[in-house]
Structure formats: C-alpha cells, structure tokens
Amino acid sequence: MSARVVFQQADIARALTRISHEILESNRGADDLVLLGIPTRGVVLADRIAAIISDISGTPMEAGSLDVTMYRDDLAKHPTRTPSPTRIPASGIDGKTVILVDDVLYSGRTIRAALDAIGDIGRPRAVRLAALIDRGHRELPIRPDFVGKNLPSAQTERINVHLSEIDGADLVSIDSAAR
Amino acid sequence: MRHLLSTRDLDLDTAIRLLDVAEDMADTQQREVKKLPTLRGKTVVNLFFEDSTRTRISFEAAAKRLSADVINFSAKGSSVSKGESLKDTAQTLQAMGADAVVIRHPASGAPQTLATSGWIDAGILNAGDGTHEHPTQALLDAFTIRKRVHGAGSRGKSLDGLAVTIVGDILHSRVARSNVWLLTTLGATVTLVAPPTLVPVDTRNWPVTIGYDLDDALASGPDVVMMLRIQGERMRDAFFPNSREYSRRWGLDDGRLHRLEPTTIVMHPGPMNRGLEISAAAADSPMSTVREQVTNGVSVRMAALYLLLSGDREN
Numbered sequence: 001m002s003a004r005v006v007f008q009q010a011d012i013a014r015a016l017t018r019i020s021h022e023i024l025e026s027n028r029g030a031d032d033l034v035l036l037g038i039p040t041r042g043v044v045l046a047d048r049i050a051a052i053i054s055d056i057s058g059t060p061m062e063a064g065s066l067d068v069t070m071y072r073d074d075l076a077k078h079p080t081r082t083p084s085p086t087r088i089p090a091s092g093i094d095g096k097t098v099i100l101v102d103d104v105l106y107s108g109r110t111i112r113a114a115l116d117a118i119g120d121i122g123r124p125r126a127v128r129l130a131a132l133i134d135r136g137h138r139e140l141p142i143r144p145d146f147v148g149k150n151l152p153s154a155q156t157e158r159i160n161v162h163l164s165e166i167d168g169a170d171l172v173s174i175d176s177a178a179r
Numbered sequence: 180m181r182h183l184l185s186t187r188d189l190d191l192d193t194a195i196r197l198l199d200v201a202e203d204m205a206d207t208q209q210r211e212v213k214k215l216p217t218l219r220g221k222t223v224v225n226l227f228f229e230d231s232t233r234t235r236i237s238f239e240a241a242a243k244r245l246s247a248d249v250i251n252f253s254a255k256g257s258s259v260s261k262g263e264s265l266k267d268t269a270q271t272l273q274a275m276g277a278d279a280v281v282i283r284h285p286a287s288g289a290p291q292t293l294a295t296s297g298w299i300d301a302g303i304l305n306a307g308d309g310t311h312e313h314p315t316q317a318l319l320d321a322f323t324i325r326k327r328v329h330g331a332g333s334r335g336k337s338l339d340g341l342a343v344t345i346v347g348d349i350l351h352s353r354v355a356r357s358n359v360w361l362l363t364t365l366g367a368t369v370t371l372v373a374p375p376t377l378v379p380v381d382t383r384n385w386p387v388t389i390g391y392d393l394d395d396a397l398a399s400g401p402d403v404v405m406m407l408r409i410q411g412e413r414m415r416d417a418f419f420p421n422s423r424e425y426s427r428r429w430g431l432d433d434g435r436l437h438r439l440e441p442t443t444i445v446m447h448p449g450p451m452n453r454g455l456e457i458s459a460a461a462a463d464s465p466m467s468t469v470r471e472q473v474t475n476g477v478s479v480r481m482a483a484l485y486l487l488l489s490g491d492r493e494n
Contacts, residue, residue, distance in 0.1 A: 075489040120215075
C-alpha cells in the first residue's frame, strides 16, 4: 500500500481560512452562527474555523461538537462504536445557523445521522455543511456548502486526514488499493 | 460485549468504557427529544422472576429511550406458575426473536445458565440473581460516585484512592458483591461492616476489609458510605435480636450522620427501610445520592443495552 500526500499543512491552513471567509460572507457576519464539529477530526477543524472567524470578525466564537454515533444506520454492520461527547454552546441552536464541520465527505450517511441528531436538540434556522475534503461517491442527496478540496477518488482508495492536535502533523494522503 | 452477567469479570477498560458511554447517554437525556433511534427494531425482554420496581422500570425506560421494543414478563401470571421450566421459557423467547433478555431470578447463576446453555442467542443482562450479582446496580453506584467526585470532568476517570464503606446485610446482598468487585477494579478500597451473622461464611478471596463496628468504620472518614437494605424476605433465621437493636448498632441514624464529614457521599440502592438501616434525615440529606442513583440507573442501563445490542454480534 502506498500513501500519496495530496494536501500539506499550508494547503489545509489556506483552505480553512477560505472556508471561514465564505461562511462569514454567506451569513453576512458572525451573528447567530453555531459551528458543530463531528468527532473526531471534525471537532478539531470546527475549533480552528471558530478561531479564524473570531480573528476576522473580532467577536469571540466557540465551536461545539455533535456526536452522531447513536443515529447511524450502520451500527449493526461494524464492531460496537464508542460514542464521543456532544457539546452544544450554551446559547443553544434554536433559530441559529448551524455549520456542520467534518473532515471527509463521502457517502453522506454521517451527515444524514447528524441532521437527525440536530433535530433532537433543537430547530436551527438553517443547517450548512463544511468539509475539508469532498471525495464524491454520495449515496444520499446531500451536498456541501463549503469545501476545502474536491478529491475525486476510487472507492477502493482510502483518504487519511491527519491533524496536528490528534496525529501530530497536518496532512491529507491517499492510500491506493492494497492490490 | 456479548453479555453482562457480573462485575467480577469486567476489566478496568470495559468498566470505564461503560461508565463513559453512560455519560454520553446522560447528556442526551437533557435534550428536548430524549429518544434516540439507536436500537430501532431490536426487541428487549424484561424477564422478571422476582419482584422489582425500580430495576424493571429503569430497564424499560432505558430500552424505550433507545427505541427498542420492550416486552415485560413477570413470573406471576405467566406459564411459570403452571410449572414451565426456564429452558422452555427461554426457547419461547428465542422463537419470538428477542435480541436481549434482562433477567432477574431468585437462583444465583440463572443468567449464566441462559447465556451458556445455547437455548437462546440473545444477549443476556443480569438484573439480579439470587445472592450472586446485580451488575448494573454496581455500575450506577460507581457512576454516581464518579459524578459526585469528578463532576463534569468524569469521563475516563477511575475511582482511584476512594474509601468506600458498605454497611448492613452483606450476606444476602448481590448489590454488595457486585460493588465489591467493581469498585475494587476501579481502584477504590472497600470496607464491609455488618453484624457477624450477616457476613458471608467465606470471604477469604474478597479484596475487602471486614469490620463489625460501624462507629469505628465511620471514624476513619470514608468518602462513601453505602447502606444496604435488610432483606427480611430472604431471612429464614434470626440474624439479629430485633430491629431496634440493629438500627442502634448498624443503622445510619441522625447522630452518626452529623459526625460524618459533610463531603461524605451517603448511598442506598433502595428500596429503603427508613428508620431501620437509614434514618429519614440521612436519606433526605444533601449528602444522600438516593435519587441521583435512580436517575443515573437509566443512563447506565442505556449504555449497557447499547454496548450489548449495537455492533456486529458475530464478533
């Protein structure tokens, strides 16, 4: 198996900065924005985007996390997953614009689960989706609003997102099929 | 996890994982919509051969909050009173497609029999068997202690260095046995205090200190005092002269309550005999966790059902 690096640290930083600007532009400012990262790496990305938005807009912004394990439709097909904590900012999500943040957008099933989870927590004004990598192969009618990089890939390939907070370094690589 | 039969065979990692998942479950219970879709389409049978209020309701609430279908079975009014054997009952449940069986039985080892007999494929959850174990009660006690001690930062923590004193009817108590194993695995030190007649005959292999004088035990300043119910329904002999004497020597009365450090956690698994093993003032004081224990019971049982029923059951 060979790993090919497709995104370096600087690329990730640039993509997150651009996504942050796009979020602010589409929302016309930072008011009533709630960033929710999907564990594990989406939470780190949401924290980084929140920091960038705080810098740009001058108003401090906090990101939360949204665990979707209990809402997945493939629980019976994998070994038992351990859920991660869900942290919703104290002001809640009712009437806000929620930006879901994930590292890789693939089948769309995680996002489907996230939309169900959000429905149980409150009723946001709108839900948008930001993903660092969009690798295609959607199985549901779901599309991202903010994308770091479109990375067309074969389904046999594996996309690895490494972030320094968790993996010690920032990079995105592709493992080609082990054949 | 395939079954949850006892806390004696739970290792530290599994125990902490169960408690951490219970934290996540507790968080979801603060939401507007408390029901999770996780176990949709699964069937949980509550198989109760012994009376129970809180454990059965708690398991039922836990299963329903996870969207499982719940079938309640109690031995009274069932074919058991016509003489049906455990094997036939189990095979009936198997034929109906039960995914998990929560069993309470007066015979120690009944859940183990169900789990190993091959009569039924469902995951087995022990909800109290004879005088053997009651694992979810011990887990909810550990959860409650951890939450009081560590607060919001409980995740991943053990109970290292805590001193727990368990007082009362140890002999008949499956709660005490489950707690001895679980709390020790989690790093706590356990002391048992009881009249000599209510201590099991052979406790050589138990990782505990045994005392007979409650005032001595309380003077050493334990972090947790857990009072057990005097199980009158299991007592065929006279284990102590009368309840007044028991209460004076081994009950948590108002005097003993006031001598405790205000940070001490006072626990009781319920149902309480107020005035016998615990005074009303002790049961209702801010040090008491009796009601928290009931609330946490639902979260802990949700975690147990989740870990038993989700995931690929072949692995």
